[in-house]
Amino acid sequence: MEIYLDANATTPVLDAARSAALSAMAEDFGNPSSIHSTGLKARALIDRVRSQASRLLGAGNGRLLFLSGATEGIQTAVLSALHALRARRAAGDTTAELLLYGATEHKAVPEALKHWNELLGLGLQVVAIPVGLDGRHDLIWLKAHAPRAGLVCTMAANNETGVVSDLDGIEAALAGSTCFWLVDGVQALGKLPLRLAERRIDYAPFSGHKLYAPKGIGLLYVREGAPFTPLMAGGGQEGALRSGTENMSGIAALGAVLEALEDGKSFRDHATLLRFRDQLAAALQQAFPGLVFNAPLDQCLPTTLNFSVPGLASRLLLDLFDAAELRVSGGSACSAAKAQPSFVLQAMGLPDEQTASAVRMSFGPAAEEAFIVEACERIRVCGETLRENCLAPAGNQALAGDGITRFLVDGECGWLLADAASRRCIVIDPPAALADRLAQQLRCQGYPLVAVLQTGPQSEGAEALRAAVPELLAEETGEAWALGRQTLRRLTLGEGRCAYLLDQRVAFAGRATAAELGNAVLPATLLAPAIDTDNRIASTPSSALARTAGPAPSLDPAALQALLREHPEALVIDVREPFEQRLGQAPTLETAVRIEAMPISRLLNALPAWLAMPAEQPIVFFCRSGNRSQVAAQLLQRLGHERAYSLAGGLALWPQRAAVVDPALYV
Numbered sequence: 001m002e003i004y005l006d007a008n009a010t011t012p013v014l015d016a017a018r019s020a021a022l023s024a025m026a027e028d029f030g031n032p033s034s035i036h037s038t039g040l041k042a043r044a045l046i047d048r049v050r051s052q053a054s055r056l057l058g059a060g061n062g063r064l065l066f067l068s069g070a071t072e073g074i075q076t077a078v079l080s081a082l083h084a085l086r087a088r089r090a091a092g093d094t095t096a097e098l099l100l101y102g103a104t105e106h107k108a109v110p111e112a113l114k115h116w117n118e119l120l121g122l123g124l125q126v127v128a129i130p131v132g133l134d135g136r137h138d139l140i141w142l143k144a145h146a147p148r149a150g151l152v153c154t155m156a157a158n159n160e161t162g163v164v165s166d167l168d169g170i171e172a173a174l175a176g177s178t179c180f181w182l183v184d185g186v187q188a189l190g191k192l193p194l195r196l197a198e199r200r201i202d203y204a205p206f207s208g209h210k211l212y213a214p215k216g217i218g219l220l221y222v223r224e225g226a227p228f229t230p231l232m233a234g235g236g237q238e239g240a241l242r243s244g245t246e247n248m249s250g251i252a253a254l255g256a257v258l259e260a261l262e263d264g265k266s267f268r269d270h271a272t273l274l275r276f277r278d279q280l281a282a283a284l285q286q287a288f289p290g291l292v293f294n295a296p297l298d299q300c301l302p303t304t305l306n307f308s309v310p311g312l313a314s315r316l317l318l319d320l321f322d323a324a325e326l327r328v329s330g331g332s333a334c335s336a337a338k339a340q341p342s343f344v345l346q347a348m349g350l351p352d353e354q355t356a357s358a359v360r361m362s363f364g365p366a367a368e369e370a371f372i373v374e375a376c377e378r379i380r381v382c383g384e385t386l387r388e389n390c391l392a393p394a395g396n397q398a399l400a401g402d403g404i405t406r407f408l409v410d411g412e413c414g415w416l417l418a419d420a421a422s423r424r425c426i427v428i429d430p431p432a433a434l435a436d437r438l439a440q441q442l443r444c445q446g447y448p449l450v451a452v453l454q455t456g457p458q459s460e461g462a463e464a465l466r467a468a469v470p471e472l473l474a475e476e477t478g479e480a481w482a483l484g485r486q487t488l489r490r491l492t493l494g495e496g497r498c499a500y501l502l503d504q505r506v507a508f509a510g511r512a513t514a515a516e517l518g519n520a521v522l523p524a525t526l527l528a529p530a531i532d533t534d535n536r537i538a539s540t541p542s543s544a545l546a547r548t549a550g551p552a553p554s555l556d557p558a559a560l561q562a563l564l565r566e567h568p569e570a571l572v573i574d575v576r577e578p579f580e581q582r583l584g585q586a587p588t589l590e591t592a593v594r595i596e597a598m599p600i601s602r603l604l605n606a607l608p609a610w611l612a613m614p615a616e617q618p619i620v621f622f623c624r625s626g627n628r629s630q631v632a633a634q635l636l637q638r639l640g641h642e643r644a645y646s647l648a649g650g651l652a653l654w655p656q657r658a659a660v661v662d663p664a665l666y667v
């Protein structure tokens with residue numbers, strides 16, 4: 001079962017909201033502008049939902065418009081304010097010089113300010129209001145700049161950290177200024193009382209999909225008397241303030257959510273939400289010793305936790321949680337694909353180490369106790385899995401390493417060769433950026449490090465690794481090193497370069513080509529490079545001569561099941577990392593085939609056996625998203641095994657999965 005803890009990105013639709021939307025689509029489907037009875041029913045629904053929203057938001061005599069979401073609400077508010085500022089300026093009032101926005105505001109705000117400022121030719125200065133380490137606006141700065149501001153934009157609560165703004169303090173800082181004030185209420189809806197009309201707030205946008213309504217419906221509050229310019233002109237709907245036939249299913253669904261908010265039964269109260277958050281916070285602190293919260297919890301929404309585990313990259317934590325079917329995020333959903341540190345945490349002045357490992361966990365106010373308990377249990381298992389796999393910054397368990405493991409960073413490959421029987425290990429070409437990670441692995445393994453080798457003249461990584469594990473260093477000089485039943489031999493190539501041959505089975509070739517290695521290697525020797533920007537993993541002298549293979553065929557779940565029916569001898573290989581395999585789910589296959597676990601970082605160990613398989617025996621790789629399995633399938637094809645496939649979209653798109661990986665499924 002998926003535990004969805006990314007409610008600040010979006011929420012599922014509440015059952016009651018879904019029913020209301022379906023009914024508005026199938027039965028009460030009228031156009032509210034029609035004057036017949038079907039239309040009148042639709043009109044009545046709009047009026048009812050608007051009144052509900054007005055009560056809940058304390059909108060007083062202010063207007064509430066239905067529109068597509070907060071981004072449209074922000075555009076409309078900014079356009080309205082800037083249009084009014086242009087009119088003021090035309091009338092000779094030049095007080096407004098600045099457009100101010102909180103430095104941690106959602107991107108929709110500064111982008112809208114810049115866009116409309118340019119489009120309307122205002123040429124005002126768009127300036128970020130600094131925030132402190134606690135994520136709150138610098139009110140002294142704001143007070144000093146408010147007299148020259150035309151529009152001030154501050155969010156009620158932050159989407160990444162949950163930090164709740166001091167709206168009273170902001171209002172006091174704006175006293176005496178003629179500026180307009182926009183408050184982005186998206187993350188506060190349903191979690192904080194807003195009482196909009198009691199403050200001088202001019203505009204407040206809201207979004208349905210952050211509170212159990214569908215995507216595509218939102219609200220904009222406009223204070224009575226605040227200037228307004230429609231963004232959309234047309235049929236005159238919403239009192240000609242926002243034209244376009246109303247999104248009736250969205251409005252009906254939003255109405256059901258507001259009703260649930262008012263009935264006091266469907267959503268948890270503030271104290272319960274705080275208790276849930278404390279349970280999660282305690283589970284996190286226990287699972288990840290050293291964990292820090294990135295904003296003071298007592299100033300945050302009760303439904304958001306933003307934390308870092310120093311020494312653990314955010315990406316690793318996200319992969320770990322995702323493998324445990326716990327959906328969290330590194331920051332806002334809009335920037336999730338960019339893999340850059342959060343600008344919100346940077347604006348707060350958090351150290352780089354903390355921003356690089358930040359994770360956001362957020363739940364909605366309809367969360368149930370059992371859901372939180374299950375989430376805490378999975379967090380505990382995630383911590384345990386990290387330590388079992390030698391990935392935690394401290395407290396790791398011993399690990400019996402064996403075989404060849406690749407360490408890749410920015411196209412640089414290092415290789416760890418371990419032999420469990422003789423308890424010896426060797427490292428070749430350690431990338432400097434991964435020296436700490438490798439050192440951690442070596443400590444968990446505890447084997448003497450009999451050689452730290454390099455194929456080129458550069459030795460930065462080797463030196464860093466030696467310095468990190470002095471207690472394990474047992475370097476043996478010479479030209480050959482025993483590794484259990486195998487021997488690693490140096491092959492000198494000139495100009496300070498060399499390669500290392502593991503019994504002619506694998507050549508750690510550095511930057512050397514197959515031709516340079518000459519007769520020292522066989523046509524089937526696996527060549528493991530030091531630089532691998534295309535993630536090709538390995539080649540052989542004979543594959544280097546072959547045509548370059550394109551993408552390997554991808555199978556969707558139905559095609560995979562069909563292939564397995566026809567070829568029960570097929571191999572199915574899970575190329576996810578061991579921690580993902582331990583936590584994650586396996587595909588439920590109709591045919592009783594064996595699944596082999598072979599992480600992409602250790603593929604080299606299995607290649608000789610796979611390449612010796614009959615040409616017609618299929619081999620299918622799968623991973624979480626389909627990327628790593630594609631890399632593995634392409635590798636097999638390049639090395640000469642044509643019948644290699646990747647599971648399209650990975651486990652993420654697999655319809656049914658076994659609840660947890662059953663070790664018996666794996667060989």
Ligand code: PLP
Pocket residue numbers: 008009068069070071072106108155157158159184186187206207208218332
């Ligand atoms: N403002 C905040 C604080 C948000 O979190 C979001 C959504 O991520 C938005 C604005 C944009 O909302 P919408 O998706 O409705 O356009």
